[in-house]
Amino acid sequence: MNVVRTTGLTKQYGPLAALAGVSVELAENKIHGLLGRNGAGKTTLMKILTGQGFETSGTVEVFGQHPYENADVLSRVCFIKESQLYPEKFRVKHALRAAELLYPNWDGAYAAALLADFAVPVDQQLRKLSRGQLSAVGVIIGLASRAPLTLFDEPYLGLDAVARQLFYDRLLADYAEHPRTIVLSTHLIDEVSDLIEHVVLLDGGQVLIDADAETLRGEAVVVTGPADAVEHFAAGHEELHRERIGGSLRVTLTGARDRFEPGLDFEPLSLQQLVVRTTQHHGRPVAAGKEA
């Protein structure tokens, strides 16, 4: 069953198309990775899925219904944003209390355990928390809500490597015990590539990749060797990238099933590298994007 289904979804901000015809399906009880550069449309898509914005055209279904102002859908959805705004003077415990009221599956004992794990002071005012602690509060609410559809939009800002690993470990353990649909939007692809089961890569508001992570693994290969031999091998494969040094050539190919040829060096391409190469290949100018 699909929890999310969009067809030809577009979102227009004035002259800018944040989403330019996105058709995706997110299967139930999987961990989905929503990847893409800043400004690719990830947050816009998640906002529409969680009823915090609406589409310009196309269709969107979450649990079979349109999410906008739909209490039946939204009670099953938890969206953890990169920068959540809280009321002035709100303390950590107030945010948790609000989450408890909002999410039917809320597990208070689990939230308390996570607070201790992440060393978040429960009586502290949210505005006085460090950036990392504030992110930890989001992560804790996202996990303890146990919402059937939970979306994390770059939840790791200010979290150090140890705290991020803690998040991934807790997510995996809790997901194993309470399977649910998770959407993880992140730039730290290497860190999550083994956690996610399905990958959606957006660029310029379009879907570049929509595939199982297992399929993508080993989908592309980097071939290095004498230019002539590499050229010969590369013929007939789709080429994502090429670099040359002296008489050596290094090309990134997709769909190369045969991975052995004397004199050539074959290396697998990580998911992160595949995303980079695919996005570059798509041909947008490489400049630091600005998140919409």
Place this chain on the structure above:
Amino acid sequence: MKDDGRPLFLQIAEQIENSIVDGSLAADTQVPSTNELAAFHRINPATAAKGINQLVADGILYKRRGIGMFVATDARAQLLERRRGDFTRQYLAPLMAEAAKLGMDAEEIKKLIDIWEPQR
């Protein structure tokens, strides 16, 4: 897990096979659960399950309903047979390819094997 370009579930299956071959998982003992494997290797539980299912399909593991997965009685014998069959392709072929690059022929390799002693 290490990224060697092969599907993760195959790597999971192979690690369990290695434990069976080296004797650390004996016949008819229980293997770790899908969730334990997922947590240990930090991978998606569905991937771990796929690895386990592959081994069940191959007859290396069997399922005891409500308890878990166990090592088949003849699993080790099966794996040894399969790996011996793969030995030429996996180990001999690369050895001979490298030897050819260095201008060494089969006779030289045979001599090396005759005088070879395991390093301590």
